[in-house]
Amino acid sequence: xxxxxxxxxxxxxxxxxxxxxxxxxxxxxxxxxxxxxxxxxxxxxxxxxxxxxxxxxxxxxxxxxxxxxxxxxxxxxxxxxxxxxxxxxxxxxxxxxxxxxxxxxx
Amino acid sequence: xxxxxxxxxxxxxxxxxxxxxxxxxxxxxxxxxxxxxxxxxxxxxxxxxxxxxxxxxxxxxxxxxxxxxxxxxxxxxxxxxxxxxxxxxxxxxxxxxxxxxxxxxxxxxxxxxxxxxxxxxx
Numbered sequence: 001x002x003x004x005x006x007x008x009x010x011x012x013x014x015x016x017x018x019x020x021x022x023x024x025x026x027x028x029x030x031x032x033x034x035x036x037x038x039x040x041x042x043x044x045x046x047x048x049x050x051x052x053x054x055x056x057x058x059x060x061x062x063x064x065x066x067x068x069x070x071x072x073x074x075x076x077x078x079x080x081x082x083x084x085x086x087x088x089x090x091x092x093x094x095x096x097x098x099x100x101x102x103x104x105x106x
Numbered sequence: 107x108x109x110x111x112x113x114x115x116x117x118x119x120x121x122x123x124x125x126x127x128x129x130x131x132x133x134x135x136x137x138x139x140x141x142x143x144x145x146x147x148x149x150x151x152x153x154x155x156x157x158x159x160x161x162x163x164x165x166x167x168x169x170x171x172x173x174x175x176x177x178x179x180x181x182x183x184x185x186x187x188x189x190x191x192x193x194x195x196x197x198x199x200x201x202x203x204x205x206x207x208x209x210x211x212x213x214x215x216x217x218x219x220x221x222x223x224x225x226x227x228x
């Protein structure tokens with residue numbers, strides 16, 4: 001397995017804040033990385049694929065960057081609907097998810 | 107509109123075999139490039155990919171669970187079935203099925219079912 005880590009594990013922020021979540025892979029995964037948003041009791045929702053490609057219908061305040069072993073998900077201006085847990089997932093070799101970053105209200 | 111829905115038992119006993127069915131609409135496993143995967147999430151924990159299957163019957167399994175998993179498809183019924191043998195309480199989780207990304211070999215998950223909670227307990 002490729003080990004995925006995320007930081008921070010919890011992030012407290014306010015509406016309007018710029019938020020950045022970091023995801024690291026234990027080995028290079030090129031740009032084979034996806035980001036998901038999950039709300040309590042719901043299935044994950046794809047936000048970004050191939051590190052920086054915004055999935056159709058996802059607001060443009062979400063963006064992804066990085067390659068190799070370090071990646072970031074940025075929310076440019078946090079909205080009330082964005083309080084959730086965010087997961088990264090590598091698909092360079094099968095599929096492995098990160099442990100998640102919970103974004104809660106400050 | 108793509109939808110997926112998981113079905114199966116909510117409670118299984120240790121050592122039993124779990125059989126889950128994913129019934130989908132809005133796409134067909136007859137079409138080139140289409141795939142479906144299974145992912146689970148233990149209560150309060152992260153997500154874990156289990157298996158996937160493509161239109162051409164290509165299958166992939168999580169290496170650590172490969173001996174316990176079987177994935178099959180019924181194209182005529184628009185269904186994908188996952189079986190997991192020798193269930194243990196640590197397998198208690200919400201099990202999701204999901205439609206794979208747009209390029210074969212790119213194992214990310216675009217559309218997800220609502221999930222089904224499976225509890226393993228005697």
